[in-house]
Amino acid sequence: MKPVAFAYYRPQSLAEAVRMLREHPGSKPIAGGQSLIPLLNFRMARPEALVDLNRIPGLDEVEVRGQRLRIGGLVRHQQLHEHPLVRQHWPVLAQAAGEVGHWAIRNRGTLGGSLAHADPAAELPAVMVAADAVFELVSADGVRQVPAREFFYGYLMTALQPDEVLAAVELPLASGTSWGFAEVARRPGDFALAGAICECRPDGTGAVTWFAVGGGPERHELVVAADANERAAQWQDLAATLDAQDDYRRHLAAVVAETAYLRSLGRDGQ
Amino acid sequence: MSQAEARQTQRVVLQVNGQRHELDVEPRWLLADVLRHQLGLTATHVGCEQGVCGACTVLVDGKPERSCLMLAVQAEGCEVTTVEGLTPAAGLSPLQAAFQQHHALQCGFCTPGILVTMEALLRENPHPDEATVREALSGNVCRCTGYQFIVDAVLAAAKEGR
Ligand SMILES: Cc1cc2nc3c(=O)[nH]c(=O)nc-3n(C[C@H](O)[C@H](O)[C@H](O)COP(=O)(O)OP(=O)(O)OC[C@H]3O[C@@H](n4cnc5c(N)ncnc54)[C@H](O)[C@@H]3O)c2cc1C
Ligand code: FES
Ligand code: FES
Numbered sequence: 001m002k003p004v005a006f007a008y009y010r011p012q013s014l015a016e017a018v019r020m021l022r023e024h025p026g027s028k029p030i031a032g033g034q035s036l037i038p039l040l041n042f043r044m045a046r047p048e049a050l051v052d053l054n055r056i057p058g059l060d061e062v063e064v065r066g067q068r069l070r071i072g073g074l075v076r077h078q079q080l081h082e083h084p085l086v087r088q089h090w091p092v093l094a095q096a097a098g099e100v101g102h103w104a105i106r107n108r109g110t111l112g113g114s115l116a117h118a119d120p121a122a123e124l125p126a127v128m129v130a131a132d133a134v135f136e137l138v139s140a141d142g143v144r145q146v147p148a149r150e151f152f153y154g155y156l157m158t159a160l161q162p163d164e165v166l167a168a169v170e171l172p173l174a175s176g177t178s179w180g181f182a183e184v185a186r187r188p189g190d191f192a193l194a195g196a197i198c199e200c201r202p203d204g205t206g207a208v209t210w211f212a213v214g215g216g217p218e219r220h221e222l223v224v225a226a227d228a229n230e231r232a233a234q235w236q237d238l239a240a241t242l243d244a245q246d247d248y249r250r251h252l253a254a255v256v257a258e259t260a261y262l263r264s265l266g267r268d269g270q
Numbered sequence: 271m272s273q274a275e276a277r278q279t280q281r282v283v284l285q286v287n288g289q290r291h292e293l294d295v296e297p298r299w300l301l302a303d304v305l306r307h308q309l310g311l312t313a314t315h316v317g318c319e320q321g322v323c324g325a326c327t328v329l330v331d332g333k334p335e336r337s338c339l340m341l342a343v344q345a346e347g348c349e350v351t352t353v354e355g356l357t358p359a360a361g362l363s364p365l366q367a368a369f370q371q372h373h374a375l376q377c378g379f380c381t382p383g384i385l386v387t388m389e390a391l392l393r394e395n396p397h398p399d400e401a402t403v404r405e406a407l408s409g410n411v412c413r414c415t416g417y418q419f420i421v422d423a424v425l426a427a428a429k430e431g432r
Contacts, residue, residue: 006297032322050341
């Protein structure tokens with residue numbers, strides 16, 4: 001028994017959950033608990049109450065709505081990794097979800113939790129920024145849409161208010177852009193030391209979105225050079241602008257960018 | 271909410287290894303601790319309490335999950351399986367027997383978490399290749415064996431159809 005004492009509420013609907021978050025100051029949502037419970041166990045988080053999102057129906061759905069792929073906040077990482085619609089429309093997201101922690105972590109951890117927690121080394125926030133996703137944030141006042149590119153402020157800081165629930169994300173259905181993902185971690189399942197998502201459009205323009213090499217996802221647009229040496233210089237120049245911990249991370253940033261780029265072309269990259 | 275109020279216990283019904291238990295728990299009690307201290311199921315071990323070591327892994331509705339990262343109150347309505355629940359009344363399960371034959375354990379601290387994880391893997395994928403076994407095993411730390419004999423045991427159990 002390690003966490004401080006807290007009250008526990010298990011709402012049966014989203015409306016009930018956001019009302020509870022509003023009514024109980026010092027309360028926090030809990031989803032998969034894969035980031036929050038370690039913080040509770042070490043008493044780094046001391047909430048007065050937890051509002052458990054796990055039994056809210058409808059928050060774990062994946063569907064295509066018009067021209068967007070809609071994914072509920074309670075979708076587990078392993079579901080995201082395996083879901084046929086995610087594999088079909090956003091294979092790079094399915095791949096990234098498979099890199100989150102280990103099997104037992106992925107069975108419980110959720111997309112909404114990963115985005116709300118905003119660990120700088122997390123894969124899913126970076127994919128959301130790369131994909132230009134829009135987040136649906138629900139509170140007792142109603143719903144607001146926030147683009148992923150405006151949501152992440154920096155290390156563990158986001159636009160999310162304490163009484164809001166991240167109910168769903170929407171991604172545009174991909175259109176002729178090819179994507180590649182790469183990360184370097186010390187051991188499989190560890191948080192990445194550096195990771196990148198590379199997007200290449202048919203007209204030669206593209207972008208790289210890095211994670212684990214700054215306070216949050218870092219996206220840079222560029223025209224990727226076809227020549228490998230020129231490209232290496234491009235990655236190095238961009239990596240030099242990162243607020244990374246040290247030169248080793250900047251070096252890794254260039255390495256993962258190149259691997260992600262090669263993978264976006266369907267080449268193996270190492 | 272005062273500390274005294276928050277510390278009040280709640281009545282929960284837990285379904286563990288096919289048995290129904292009615293218990294009074296504080297919301298802050300971890301599933302791992304309730305399994306061990308309230309139910310006496312001490313095969314589930316607690317190593318790191320931060321999800322890293324895998325010693326506390328149990329099956330929740332058939333899927334491996336960390337019992338140190340789940341509150342006991344959250345397990346209500348789920349079927350929880352510990353390694354005790356995978357062990358026959360007499361003798362060993364085929365996977366356990368393979369662990370014995372292949373020397374897949376030394377101190378045994380990691381073994382319950384590994385057994386439940388590998389049991390879930392073999393149910394999902396009865397004939398995994400070595401890479402799949404290693405990937406599924408990557409969330410369980412073993413400080414003794416060097417993993418090779420564990421992989422051997424799992425592959426042998428799969429080959430013999432468990
Ligand atoms: C051993 C281990 C390895 C890991 N490795 C990785 C890794 O490699 N990459 C990675 O990205 N992550 C990793 N994680 C973290 C994992 O991805 C978590 O699942 C994730 O960070 C949080 O999701 P959760 O559902 O568990 O959220 P919780 O732990 O329940 O909550 C985290 C925070 O988000 C808030 N919250 C949760 N859901 C919502 C919501 N819908 N709306 C509003 N707020 C919400 C909570 O209040 C809390 O502040 C690892 C965790 C462990 C234990
Ligand atoms: S005690 Fe739960 S993973 Fe280590
Ligand atoms: S047998 Fe000792 S930790 Fe695995």
